[in-house]
Amino acid sequence: MSNHDPHMRPVIRQLDDSVANRIAAGEVVERPASAVKELVENALDAGARRIDVTIAQGGKALIRVVDDGCGMTAEDLPLALSRHATSKIDGSDLLDIHSFGFRGEALPSLAAVGRLSITSRAGSEGAEIRVTAGRADAVRPASANRGTVVELRDLFFATPARLKFLRSERAETQAVAEVMRRLAMAEPSVGFTLHDEDRLIFRADAEQGDLFDALHARLARVMGRDFIDNAIPIDAEREGVRLTGFAALPTYSRGAAVAQHVFVNTRPVRDKLLTGALRAGYFDTLPSGRYPAAVLFVDCDPHFVDVNVHPAKAEVRFRAPDVVRGLVVSSLRNALAGASRRASDTVGAATLAAFRPEPQAAPERAGPPRYQMDYRPSPGAISMAYQAQAPSFGGFAEAPSARSEIPVENAASDEAPLGAARAQLHENYIIAQTGDGVVIVDQHAAHERLVYERLKGQADATGIASQALLIPEIVELPEGDAARIMAVADELAGLGLVVEAFGGGAVAVREVPALLGKVDATALIRDIADDLADQGASDRLRARVDAVLSSMACHGSVRSGRRMTAEEMNALLREMERTPRSGQCNHGRPTWVKLSLQDIERLFGRRD
Structure with a gap:
């Protein structure tokens, strides 16, 4: 509650520059990482090709940024510390911005809350200026290389309350390193280093090429x-x-x-x-x-x-x-x-790691070292069923052949991207041979994705069937939300959700996607409106529809524990090669992994 007396007129005051700069610093400089970001961006705008940053105590005690950019003259230094003074725009067009900085707030804000010194050289002579809590000393000559050195000590000493909101030294150091990494990604042709006093934290040399x-x-x-x-x-x-x-x-x-x-x-x-x-x-x-x-x-x-x-x-x-x-x-x-046929290399590496041998304790007597496999089989014995090629193929057979060998003359070529099926393990994992290794496929996960993509394609081609409501459901919304819903009404109709304006901020839901069955239309519309307000778009309805299609695909796919013929396994591999996103199942797990022949040979000591 305000304590202001309504009968007393408040006095309007002009804040002095030091107070204004401390207020501005609260917006621009939240923590040491913010200061590093502003100073490094200034160096990039100055055309620096190498930027070296040193911090102490997470940046609270020291931030030093050294660059080899164009530098500043003695006359430039006092102006650079004035609020809204910048060399990057002339103010005629605030949208025509080609630099990182342009507001002219960073240096005066930093000078208002710490002890700042700038040493720079643009021509034959260098100059230095020092500022403590907003109070600047006179510019004086200094020895300097071409470029600029900005040194900020005792950040927030002039506003000690801000120090209480900083995190641990380690957390602040990590935040500074993250800023450096992001700016290094933005400018690959510039070299960056970050030191915590004498310890190198990050280094990225300038990269060449296009x-x-x-x-x-x-x-x-x-x-x-x-x-x-x-x-x-x-x-x-x-x-x-x-x-x-x-x-x-x-x-x-x-x-x-x-x-x-x-x-x-x-x-x-x-x-x-x-x-x-x-x-x-x-x-x-x-x-x-x-x-x-x-x-x-x-x-x-x-x-x-x-x-x-x-x-x-x-x-x-x-x-x-x-x-x-x-x-x-x-x-x-x-x-x-x-990239539907690619799977993460880390998946294959993790698979290979599960097979790597571990050395046993050294034997008491001399002799060659012994190894044991780090092998943890799943419950039950491993079964390998070599299935014969069926005489005809019309989908996945319910009663596959029980013959135990794939005739070589009829086997699929191992030159195909996912190779040729050679075996089935545990009635769920297809082993295929490629020209340079082995592929292991989770048959249920793979077929689930194939069926799912087929269902999505059919839905996109013919549209999502809708079901008319006996009584339209009226959803009251703020006028802004209702306008956003109606702006995407055609898109929603393509997904089976038909809405109409109902006056004011209300919308009428007349049809819902038949796949969803009983649905709370009011909650769905409000959730979509929230997404549109927050992100400008909503995938919520698409996600609900796809979740149903995914469930249908799961129930309609080849089950684990189902024996497959050689023809069925090879047909599955070929369809995977043709289907987008077949590298992962509907739930995001990988559908196959690959082990190269070289890696397999290393397991058996055939390669160094």
Whole structure:
């Protein structure tokens, strides 16, 4: 409750610069990582080709950024510490922004809450300026290499209350390292290092080559070789917006959204529209609780996107958000469908690791070392049934042949991508021989995906059948939500949900998807409206429909424990090769793994 006396007129005051700068610092500099981000972006805007960062105590005691950019003159230094002074825009067009920074707030904000010194050289002579809690000393000559050194000590000493909100030294160091990694991904041609006093935390040397080659090498260094080995290149364009980058296979997923990096005109952003589109691109390929890994770059005319939404510049607003979202979703889905026969290398590596021998304790007497297999069989004995090729094939036979050998002259070629079936283990796992190794297929998971994709194709071709409600269900919504629902009414009708405007903020639900059976139409409409308000799009109804199709596919697929003929197994392999997303089942688990012949030979000591 306010204690203000309504009979007293409040006095309007002009805040002095030091207070205004401390307020601005609260928006721009939340923690040491925010300070590092602003200073490194300034170095990139200055054309630096190498940036070295040193921190102490997670950045609370020291942040030093050294670059080899264009530098500043003695006359530039005081102006650089003035609020809203910048060399990056002239103010005539706030949408024509080609640099990381442009607001002119970072340096004065940092100077207001810490002890800041800037040493720079643009010509033949260097200069230095020092500022403590907003109070600047006179500029003085200094010895310096070409470029700039910004040193920030005792961050937030002038606003000690902010120090209480910082996390542990380790957590702050990790946040700084994450900022460095994101900016290193944005600029592969620039070299970066990060030291915690004398300890090297991160290093990425400048990469050579064209866009994809340089980015490929930089991501291998920053994201790890596993990521890049299991990623698909993305390169697509629509209506002047280009999407590039790398997206990992669904079988290479993470337990949290920690490996999702999105950039807009090379600027790292955390945008709900783009992260929602990324999630939609992997729709129905990941199990619950798993998240895709991807590094995506959206490039467009600066007038197409507004980056001046928040002082931290982490959020953006697109002029045509539907175009951007559609480009991201369709590009990811097409790329994943095109890589339908690929499975994550990590799946094969994990499979191979389960077979690797472990050395026993050294024997008491001299002699060659002995090994034992780390072998943990499932309950029951292993059964291997070599099935004969059936004389005719009309689907998956209910009573397969009991013959125990595949005639060599009739066997499928092992030159096919998934090879030729050679055996069935435990009546669930198909063993196929390829030209350079062995493929193991989970027959139920694989056929489940095949049936699911077939059902989805039929539904897309003929539409989702709808069921008319005896009495239309009226759903009361805020007018904004009702307008969003009606804007996508045609799309909803294609999925079997028919809605009409009912005046004011109400919509009438006249038909629902027949596949869903009894459905709470009011809850469904409100959930879709929430998605549209939050993300600009909703996949909720599609997810509900696909969940039913997935369940139908599960019940209509080859069951575990079912013996298959050689012809059936090979037919399954060939259909997998033709079907998009066949590398993972409806629940996101891998449907097959591959072991190379070289790896198998190493298990038996045939190779070093």
